[in-house]
Amino acid sequence: MTETTYDYVIVGGGTAGSVIAARLSEDPATTVCVVEGGPDDRDHPNVIRLRDWMSVLGGDLDLKYTTTEQPRGNSHIVHSRARVLGGCSSHNTLIGFRPFAEDLDTWVALGAQGWDNATVQSYADRIRCDIVPVARQDRNAMVADWVAAASVATGVPVVEDFNALTSHGGGFSGGAGFLSIAYDPYTGHRSSASTAYLHPVMGVRENLTVMLETWADRIVFDGDRATGVSAATASGGRVTLHAREEVVLAAGAIDSPRLLLLSGVGEAGQLRSVGIDPRHDLPGVGENLLDHPESIIMWETVRPVPPETVMDSDAALFVRRDASDPRPDLMFHLYQLAFDDHTRRLGYDTPPEGHAVCMTPNVPRARSRGRLFLTSADPAVAPALDFRYFTDPGGYDERTIVDGLRIAREVAATEPFRSWIRREVAPGPDVRTDEELSEYGRRVAHTVYHPAGTCRMGAVDDPAAVVDPRLRVRGLRGLRVADASVFPALPTPNPMVTVLALGERAADLIRADRDRP
DSSP states (O other), X not given: OEEXXXXXXXXXXXXXXXXXXXXXXXXXXXXXXXXXSSOOGGGOHHHHBGGGGGGXXXXXXXXXXXXXXXXXXXXXXXXXXXXXXXXXXXXXXXXXXXXXXXXXXXXXXXXXXXXXXXXXHHHHTTOOSOEEEOOGGGOOHHXXXXXXXXXXXXXXXXXXXXXXXXXXXXXXXXXXXXXXEEBOTTTOBBOOHIIIIITTTTTTOTTEEEXXXXXXXXXXXXXXXXEXXXXXXXXXXXEEEEEEXXXXXXXXXXXXXXXXXXXXXXXXXXXXXXXXXXXXXXXXXXXXBBOOEEOOEEEEESSOOOSOOSSSOOEEEEEOOOTTSSSOOEEEEEESSOOOHHHHHTTOOOOOTXXXXXXXXXXXXXXXXXXXXXXXXXXXXXXXXXXXXXXXXXXXXXXXXXXXXXXXXXXHXXXXXXXXXXXXXXXXXTOOSHHHHHHHHHHSXXXXXXXXXXXXXXXXXXXXXXXXXXXXXXXXXXXXXXXXXGOSSOOSSOOHHHHHHHHHHHHHHXXXXXXOO
């Protein structure tokens, strides 16, 4: 057993963890250790090349978490989580949206004081990832025609830069346009959390240690204080990493609560039921599991999809149906490929290679809530994920998907996009009624890979909150959580920028608390 001591031990070298490690190690007198379960992303060219993002899904770098039986949704979803430096910013599509002001108003209303729009946007300004609108050379004619048709069909404006509308208190209720992506338009390489924050300092800062292929499976405590973590190495050995100041969990919305539960922090009865002695009864751990569920509609094109693209999903459409809320409540990504994992399972055919295009209506602020829990005390056993898709009492999530499928058909019937379409492949023109669209839409529903909320942030006196607004685990010392698991509610659009901003602010909170007398 190897033992080493640092000032800070950060579990997870992903989107937030990379930011926190880079910022804390700016002080040469502060020692920082990052514990990352996967390898160096620089050793995997397909990870660095954004266009190859789908090659990571389902491979050796994917943790491939599954879901429990979903009575009203799809029970066959694989929730990909990246086992590689950079975390999900090393295998997602790097779509970058600033959060809406109203999303952060919701956070504050749920007890996350200090996470207001002005504060979070100021941290978003610090982000080192190079987030830019899709470059002209990467914009193909079909996607441009889709943007134009989407604008006409839904009555929303064409947007040149979505982030210009949401920065510093702005927002939008609808729009169609090319996305902003964290990438280098000249090389097509990722501008991920690892490439932007860690690559420039790894091997340069003597006070920064990055332990790769090392899996933390237990938090070490002295009384109510976290003093380090115990971890398994790729060689089969074990290490104990001691933290003089704090342990920071940044392993994501699945593995941060999983590590807390394995360490005896969670609802006491649940822990006892799997043979874990409770150390700290904290019922909120694993609860409030959030996601952006999406469905799919697919067409065959009359001619090949043009090759120019960043990563085959370069544009989006936002629509607002509820006039009482200024935010859009329905979002669509456009996929320039056959996104057919679940349509094939239901017997639908797939268009010929290079002749598929899909719209994926998703629910930006889904009302269904799930939970994560352990089924075993063995760290090698994955946790159970019960997202409870489409179980909200009022049927809002289901209605949103049905409306989305109908709107997608309107876009496909509108020129100039209409001229690209040969036929609707799934669900097919015979699926027309609300009941039929709901049944199809829920059975092929997928995820946008945005799990969140499982270590929810809330007021210091909120018994259901896991962390306080300074990200400290309630009732314990020397332990914080800083990743999407602390979100009280999901941001309306893709949350990567919000996670990066959270990492930036977490580093400031950690430094400020260390400097307090």
